[in-house]
Amino acid sequence: MDTLLEPFRYEFFRNALVVATMAGALCGLVGVYVVLRGMSYVGHGLSHAIFGAAIAFYAVGISFLLGGAIGGLVSAVLILLIARRRSIGADAAIGVITSAAFAVGIVILTGIGTFTRDLNAALFGNVLGVTPADVAAVAVVTLATGLTVFLRYRQLLFTTFDPEVAEVSGVSTAANDVVLAVMLTALITVCMNVLGVTLIAAMLVIPPVIGRLLTDSFHRMLWISVVVGTFSGFVGVYISYYLDWPSGPAVVITAALQFAIAYGISAVRRSRLPEAAIDAHVG
Amino acid sequence: MNELVTFDKVTCRYGKEPVLVNVDLGVSEGDFVGIVGPSGSGKTTLLRAIAGVVRPIAGHIHRDRGATVGYVPQVETVNWYFPVTVREAVMMSRIDGRVVPWASERDRHDADDVLDRLGIGDLGDRHIRELSGGQQQRVFVARAMLRRPKLLLMDEPTSGVDVRTRHDVMHLIHELHHDGLAIVLTTHDLNGIAAHLPKLVCLNREVIAVGRPQEVITPDVLERTYGAPLEVLSHGGMPVVVEHYPEIEEVERKVVPLREGHHGHPA
Numbered sequence: 119m120d121t122l123l124e125p126f127r128y129e130f131f132r133n134a135l136v137v138a139t140m141a142g143a144l145c146g147l148v149g150v151y152v153v154l155r156g157m158s159y160v161g162h163g164l165s166h167a168i169f170g171a172a173i174a175f176y177a178v179g180i181s182f183l184l185g186g187a188i189g190g191l192v193s194a195v196l197i198l199l200i201a202r203r204r205s206i207g208a209d210a211a212i213g214v215i216t217s218a219a220f221a222v223g224i225v226i227l228t229g230i231g232t233f234t235r236d237l238n239a240a241l242f243g244n245v246l247g248v249t250p251a252d253v254a255a256v257a258v259v260t261l262a263t264g265l266t267v268f269l270r271y272r273q274l275l276f277t278t279f280d281p282e283v284a285e286v287s288g289v290s291t292a293a294n295d296v297v298l299a300v301m302l303t304a305l306i307t308v309c310m311n312v313l314g315v316t317l318i319a320a321m322l323v324i325p326p327v328i329g330r331l332l333t334d335s336f337h338r339m340l341w342i343s344v345v346v347g348t349f350s351g352f353v354g355v356y357i358s359y360y361l362d363w364p365s366g367p368a369v370v371i372t373a374a375l376q377f378a379i380a381y382g383i384s385a386v387r388r389s390r391l392p393e394a395a396i397d398a399h400v401g
Numbered sequence: 402m403n404e405l406v407t408f409d410k411v412t413c414r415y416g417k418e419p420v421l422v423n424v425d426l427g428v429s430e431g432d433f434v435g436i437v438g439p440s441g442s443g444k445t446t447l448l449r450a451i452a453g454v455v456r457p458i459a460g461h462i463h464r465d466r467g468a469t470v471g472y473v474p475q476v477e478t479v480n481w482y483f484p485v486t487v488r489e490a491v492m493m494s495r496i497d498g499r500v501v502p503w504a505s506e507r508d509r510h511d512a513d514d515v516l517d518r519l520g521i522g523d524l525g526d527r528h529i530r531e532l533s534g535g536q537q538q539r540v541f542v543a544r545a546m547l548r549r550p551k552l553l554l555m556d557e558p559t560s561g562v563d564v565r566t567r568h569d570v571m572h573l574i575h576e577l578h579h580d581g582l583a584i585v586l587t588t589h590d591l592n593g594i595a596a597h598l599p600k601l602v603c604l605n606r607e608v609i610a611v612g613r614p615q616e617v618i619t620p621d622v623l624e625r626t627y628g629a630p631l632e633v634l635s636h637g638g639m640p641v642v643v644e645h646y647p648e649i650e651e652v653e654r655k656v657v658p659l660r661e662g663h664h665g666h667p668a
Contacts, residue, residue: 154483271502276493279483286452286472287494287548330484334528337502339484 125359134245137253138351138369140260141309145318146325146347147267148301150340153326154278155298159209160197162319163216165306167193169315170223172307177226183255183307190303193219242314245355245365255308263301270297275336314366321347324373331377331384346376403430405468405552405583406451411460413443413450420446422607423460428552428585433578435595436587438604439627444587447604448472448554451585471545473555476537476562481530488512488525491543515543519573534562535569542573553577555586559594567593591618591642614640 125131152161171189176182193215200211267274276284277294285291306318313321329342354369361368408426412419420443428434428451436444449455450462452470471494485493495508504512516522519539524532529540538558545553558574559567571594578584588594595601596614603609603617603626610617610626618640623631632643 268502269500272493272496272499275489276496279480279485279490279493280474282449282454282478283472283474283544284493285454286449286470286554287496289496334484335486336484336489 125356130247131355131359133248133250133253134365135352135355137248137256137312138245138355138365139348140256140351141312142321142325142347142349142351142354142369142373143344144256144260144263144305144309144347145313145321146329146343146345147263147340148298148305149322149324149326149347150329150343151274151278151298152302152322153330158319158323159212160194161302161306161322163197163212164190164193164302165310165315165318167216167219168303168306168310170219170221172310173223173227177229186307186310187303189219190307191300194299194303242316242364242366244314245312248311252308252311256312259304259308263305266297266301270294274298279336312366313369317366317370320370321350321373324370324377325350328373328377328380331380346373350376403465404428404463405430405432405465407463408450409461409463411450411457411462413446413455413457415446420606421450421457424608426602426608426611428583430551430583431578431581432583432585432600433598434585434600434602435598436585436602436604437589437591437595437626438609440589442605442626444604445556447602448556448585448587451552452554465551468552469548469550471548471550471553473538473541473545473553473558475557475560476534476541477557477560479529479537479541483529485529486526487516487521487529487532487540490529490540491516491525491547494544494547512543512547515546519543519546534566535573538562538566538570539573542577546577550582552583552585555584557587557589559588559590564593571597596639596641618642 126135149161152158168186168190171193172182172186175185175188196215197211200206200215206214273284273289274294274297276287276289277291281291305322306315309318309321325343325346326339328346329339332342333339350369350373354372355365357363357372358365358368363371404427406426406428408424411421411424411426413421424447426447436447438444446455450457452472453462453464491512492504492508495504495512499505499508513522513525516525519542521532521536521539521543524536529537532540542553542555555574559570562570567590574584574586586594586598596618598614600612601614601617602611603622605626605628610622615638618633620631620633623633623642632645634641634643
């Protein structure tokens with residue numbers, strides 16, 4: 119028992135566990151909307167843009183977090199504007215803008231050569247090195263995002279499922295797009311040091327996909343995704359202590375194992391369904 | 402009858418392209434109107450302008466303040482893999498004045514009422530994909546009805562469905578109309594749907610003609626609407642549009658006797 123409780127004696131570990139658990143829940147919550155809008159690539163792209171912008175702002179003496187947030191929001195708005203003009207597709211707009219921001223960050227990083235933040239942490243995550251400020255930032259964003267989804271639940275659902283009719287029914291779909299962009303940017307910015315930019319995209323996608331595999335109901339999918347994200351954050355960090363793995367990959371591998379189990383359950387269920395109902399399930 | 406929506410020389414465009422030009426139109430309480438026209442003629446834009454989500458660049462649209470609108474999209478545009486049950490889909494339209502995510506007792510009661518009325522009361526917990534074509538259409542009618550509309554807008558309510566489902570859907574729409582709802586729908590089906598409606602609008606960016614089917618389903622109006630000659634016959638007082646494909650018919654006339662000669666029976 120003492121062995122199991124050993125890591126809890128260290129404050130850095132307790133902080134790490136709290137922050138990874140919150141980050142997992144946050145990714146699970148926002149990821150549902152990202153996945154159902156077919157925007158999985160946005161999470162990946164924005165994480166790169168935020169990383170590039172954070173470095174660029176840091177080089178001129180502006181906070182890493184603030185710089186990332188500004189860069190992420192600007193990128194998200196530019197993507198929305200370009201995609202609306204329909205001269206190129208949304209996926210191409212994401213590719214151009216976020217890659218460009220990432221490239222600018224790398225160039226500046228090479229130029230200044232004295233980047234005191236841990237680059238590995240930003241890329242791959244290191245919850246064991248989080249500061250109390252990081253914990254507070256993740257807590258604030260998790261609470262604010264949870265409250266926003268709670269208060270705008272139906273509007274966000276309607277906008278995600280059927281934006282045209284939502285608009286006719288009096289829902290401001292543009293406002294909901296901005297709300298989602300802000301939630302996504304805030305999430306990526308504060309989770310960057312926890313999961314790492316390259317692994318946030320995975321945590322935005324895996325928990326919701328598990329939810330989708332296990333249910334046909336939106337609210338159940340939302341709950342499953344949050345529980346899977348929370349569980350992955352907690353268990354991933356916990357095992358990373360014993361296995362001496364980097365925390366981000368440990369969290370993602372925990373989620374991926376759950377995906378394999380959920381996929382198996384879904385496959386068994388499908389084999390038991392009458393043929394006509396199989397199309398109703400994603401597999 | 403009280404006018405719900407009035408268009409006065411309305412022009413709308415997407416980008417630089419005008420989609421509707423100088424449209425004059427009125428929809429009153431109890432109206433049942435079909436909009437017909439070729440693809441790209443502005444039918445859906447007209448519906449969206451009636452609903453208030455497309456703003457005119459010229460002209461004026463007047464809407465009665467109490468005229469709540471319900472909108473039923475084309476079922477072909479619905480994402481059938483989205484994880485929503487029938488009840489969740491219907492409840493989406495209850496967005497006014499409630500901040501908590503879960504449904505109130507009244508919301509649940511109203512949704513069950515509408516589902517029962519549309520004959521799908523026992524399907525509330527099913528995924529939307531697990532329904533027949535007619536039932537799927539009813540889900541989106543139910544979602545629109547939960548808003549207690551005075552005017553129901555339906556975009557191609559029978560597109561992509563078989564004949565039996567088309568009958569089912571049209572029966573439902575007629576029932577809703579008899580209950581006092583004004584209905585405006587778009588359709589490509591001149592014989593199966595349009596010819597049976599009380600009032601038609603023939604549209605090709607501008608309004609070509611408005612009137613009863615017997616008045617507007619004529620070779621002249623159809624040629625101006627579709628840009629192609631169409632023959633119109635009369636069957637029991639109803640206009641029937643006949644489409645000819647002279648090139649195909651000519652080829653078939655030559656091919657069929659050859660096949661008969663080879664195989665000894667019609668192909």
